[in-house]
Amino acid sequence: MLEFHNVTKRYNNGKFAVNNLNLKIKKGEFICFIGPSGCGKTTTMKMVNRLIDITDGSILVDGKDIKDQDPVALRRSIGYVIQQIGLMPHMTIKENIVLVGTLLKWTKEKKEERARELLKLVDLPEEYLDKYPHELSGGQQQRIGVLRALAANPPLILMDEPFGALDPITRDSLQEEFKKLQRELNKTIVFVTHDMDEAIKLADRIVIMREGEIVQIDTPDEILRNPANEFVEEFLGKERLIQGRPDVTTVGQIMNSTPVTVQTGTTLKSAISTMRDKRVDSLLITDSDNVLKGYLDIEAINLNYKKANQVEEVMETKLYSVFQDSLLSDTVRKILRHGAQYVPVVDDQHRLVGIVTRATLATLVYDTIWGDGTELEEIISVAE
Amino acid sequence: METLEQFIYYVTQNGGYIWVQFYRHFLMAAYGVLFAAIISIPLGILIAKYGKLSSWVLALGSIVQTIPALGAMAVIMIVLGLGTNTVIVTLMLYSILPIVQNTYVGMKDVDKTVIEAGFASGMTRFQLLRMVELPLAISVIMAGLRTALVIGIGIVAIGAFVGAGGLGAVILTGTNASDGTAIILAGAIPTALMAIIADLIMVWIERKLQPIKSSKSRAA
Numbered sequence: 257m258l259e260f261h262n263v264t265k266r267y268n269n270g271k272f273a274v275n276n277l278n279l280k281i282k283k284g285e286f287i288c289f290i291g292p293s294g295c296g297k298t299t300t301m302k303m304v305n306r307l308i309d310i311t312d313g314s315i316l317v318d319g320k321d322i323k324d325q326d327p328v329a330l331r332r333s334i335g336y337v338i339q340q341i342g343l344m345p346h347m348t349i350k351e352n353i354v355l356v357g358t359l360l361k362w363t364k365e366k367k368e369e370r371a372r373e374l375l376k377l378v379d380l381p382e383e384y385l386d387k388y389p390h391e392l393s394g395g396q397q398q399r400i401g402v403l404r405a406l407a408a409n410p411p412l413i414l415m416d417e418p419f420g421a422l423d424p425i426t427r428d429s430l431q432e433e434f435k436k437l438q439r440e441l442n443k444t445i446v447f448v449t450h451d452m453d454e455a456i457k458l459a460d461r462i463v464i465m466r467e468g469e470i471v472q473i474d475t476p477d478e479i480l481r482n483p484a485n486e487f488v489e490e491f492l493g494k495e496r497l498i499q500g501r502p503d504v505t506t507v508g509q510i511m512n513s514t515p516v517t518v519q520t521g522t523t524l525k526s527a528i529s530t531m532r533d534k535r536v537d538s539l540l541i542t543d544s545d546n547v548l549k550g551y552l553d554i555e556a557i558n559l560n561y562k563k564a565n566q567v568e569e570v571m572e573t574k575l576y577s578v579f580q581d582s583l584l585s586d587t588v589r590k591i592l593r594h595g596a597q598y599v600p601v602v603d604d605q606h607r608l609v610g611i612v613t614r615a616t617l618a619t620l621v622y623d624t625i626w627g628d629g630t631e632l633e634e635i636i637s638v639a640e
Numbered sequence: 641m642e643t644l645e646q647f648i649y650y651v652t653q654n655g656g657y658i659w660v661q662f663y664r665h666f667l668m669a670a671y672g673v674l675f676a677a678i679i680s681i682p683l684g685i686l687i688a689k690y691g692k693l694s695s696w697v698l699a700l701g702s703i704v705q706t707i708p709a710l711g712a713m714a715v716i717m718i719v720l721g722l723g724t725n726t727v728i729v730t731l732m733l734y735s736i737l738p739i740v741q742n743t744y745v746g747m748k749d750v751d752k753t754v755i756e757a758g759f760a761s762g763m764t765r766f767q768l769l770r771m772v773e774l775p776l777a778i779s780v781i782m783a784g785l786r787t788a789l790v791i792g793i794g795i796v797a798i799g800a801f802v803g804a805g806g807l808g809a810v811i812l813t814g815t816n817a818s819d820g821t822a823i824i825l826a827g828a829i830p831t832a833l834m835a836i837i838a839d840l841i842m843v844w845i846e847r848k849l850q851p852i853k854s855s856k857s858r859a860a
Contacts, residue, residue, distance in 0.1 A: 305760060307756075307759070307760055328762050328763075328764055329762070330762075331759075331760055331761065331762035332761070332762030333762075336757070336760040336761060338753060338756060338757060338760075340753035341753070341757075342751070342753040342754045342756060342757030342758075343754070343757070344754060344757075344758070344771075344772060345751070345754065345776070345851060345852045346775050346776055346851035346852060346853070355758075355761050356761050356762060358771075359761065359762050359763060359767065388852065388853055388854060390852060390854075391854065401757075404757075404761070
C-alpha cells in the first residue's frame with residue numbers, strides 16, 4: 257500500500273531530517289510514528305502527500321511513485337488530519353466535511369448525501385451540518401476534521417498528532433471511536449504522535465524514530481517485551497515497562513506451589529477434616545502419580561455425604577487448568593470468564609504443580625502498586 | 641441667527657447646485673478609491689506572500705502619506721492639467737497605503753493551520769486564495785477601503801483648487817464672498833455628512849462580510 261525506499265530528506269544546510277528510511281505498510285494497517293521532537297516523524301509523514309519534497313529515494317502509494325503524480329491530485333486522494341484541526345471558520349460543517357468533494361466538483365446532491373452519511377459515523381445530530389466550526393466543542397471539531405479526511409473515501413489517511421490538543425477524556429473517547437472506525441472502513445493510517453500510550457493503544461505497528469532514522473518497528477506488545485535498545489526503553493519509560501510486564505509474567509512465576517490436595521481413594525470423612533485443617537472449602541484431587549483428576553468442594557460433599565463414601569465418587573472432573581508457562585494475562589481472563597475461585601496449574605503430563613487463586617492475583621496487584629516487598633527486605637538487610 | 645437664516649436661504653435657493661456638486665464630489669472619491677483598490681489589493685496580497693517586499697512597499701506608502709495633499713495635487717496638476725483626473729490620481733495615491741496595509745494584515749492574519757489544512761486537502765494556490773484567504777481577509781480589507789474613502793472625501797474637497805468642482809467649489813465660493821460663512825457651511829456640512837454616511841455604510845458592509853458567522857443569527 258505504502259512503501260518507503262531509501263527515503264532521505266536533507267535540508268539546504270546539509271542537516272538530515274530523515275535519513276535513508278525504508279518501510280512497507282500493508283493495506284488496512286495502523287502505523288504510529290513516534291519519537292522525540294525533531295526526530296523526523298512529521299517530515300516523513302508530510303513527504304507522503306508532498307507537502308515536503310523528498311531529497312532522495314522514493315515513496316510508492318499503491319505501487320505508484322508519488323513523484324510521478326500531480327501533487328494536487330495526490331493530496332486530494334490522501335486524507336489529512338492535523339492537531340490544530342484547521343476547519344474553515346467561514347464554512348458550515350457541511351461545507352467543511354465535503355471540502356475535497358467541492359474541489360473534485362461533486363454535484364450538490366452528492367455532497368449533501370456524503371455529509372449526512374459521514375456525520376452518522378461519529379454520532380453527531382444532523383442539525384450540526386448547518387452550524388459553524390466555532391459553535392462546536394474541540395472534540396466535536398476534531399471529529400469533523402476526521403470526517404473531512406474521510407470524505408472522498410481515500411484509502412490512506414495521514415494524521416499529525418490529531419488528538420494532541422484535546423483534554424484527556426475527550427482524547428480517550430476519540431481514540432476509541434477512531435480505532436473502531438478505522439477497522440470498519442479498513443483504512444491505512446499513518447499516525448504521528450509523541451504520546452506512547454496513544455501509540456500503544458491505537459497502532460498495529462509502532463515505528464520509533466530518532467534523529468531521522470528508524471530505531472525499532474514492531475507491534476506494541478513486542479516493543480514492550482523486547483525494546484530494541486536503551487533509547488527505546490528510556491522512551492517507553494519504566495512505568496510502562498512495568499505495566500507491560502504482567503503480559504509476560506507466566507503462571508509459574510506467581511503460582512502457589514503447595515495446593516491443598518487429597519489423593520483418590522481418600523474417604524469423604526478424611527477429606528472434610530483436611531479441609532478443616534487447611535481452612536479451605538475446596539480440594540484438588542490427584543492420583544498417586546500426582547496427576548490432576550478433579551476437584552471437590554464443600555457443597556458437593558454436603559449434597560452427597562450420605563450416599564457416597566470416597567472422593568472420586570462425588571468429585572467434579574470438569575476442571576479448567578493452565579500450564580506453568582501460560583501467560584498470566586490469559587489465566588486471569590480464564591478465571592474471570594469462568595467465575596472460578598482458582599485455576600490449578602499442571603505440567604505437560606497433567607501432573608499438578610501449583611495453583612493460582614484469586615488471592616494470588618490480589619497479592620500480585622498489591623505488589624505491582626506498592627512494590628513487592630523486596631526493597632523493604634533489602635533496606636532491612638542493609639541496616640543490619 | 642443671521643448666519644442660520646442665510647444658510648437656509650442659500651440652501652433652498654441653490655439646492656440643485658449643491659446636490660450636483662455633492663454627487664460629483666462623491667463620484668470623484670469613489671473612483672479614486674476604486675482605482676486605488678484595483679492596484680492595492682493585488683499588491684497587498686503579493687507582499688503578504690513575498691514577505692521581503694512588504695517593508696519596502698509599506699515604507700513607500702507611508703512616505704507618500706506624509707506629503708501634504710495640496711502640494712501633491714499641485715505637482716500632479718503640472719502633469720495632468722486641471723480637472724477631475726488630477727483629483728482622482730491624487731486620491732489614488734493617498735488610498736494606496738491604507739488599502740495595501742489592510743490587505744497585508746488581513747492576509748497575514750488568516751490562521752496558518754487553516755491554510756495548511758486547505759492546501760493538504762488538495763487546493764491549488766488560486767483556490768486557496770479564492771476559497772480561504774480572501775473570504776477570511778475580506779472584512780479587514782473592507783476596513784482599509786473605508787479608511788481610504790473617508791480620507792478621500794476630505795481630499796476631494798481640495799480638488800476645487802484645480803477646477804474639479806465638488807463641494808469644495810461651494811466652500812471656495814464662500815471664502816471668496818464677503819461675509820460668506822453661510823455658503824462655506826453649505827459646502828462643509830454636506831461634506832462632513834457624506835463622510836459620516838460613507839463610514840456608516842462601509843461599517844455595515846464590513847459587518848456583512850464578517851467571515852465567521854453564527855448559524856443562530858442566520859436563522860433569526
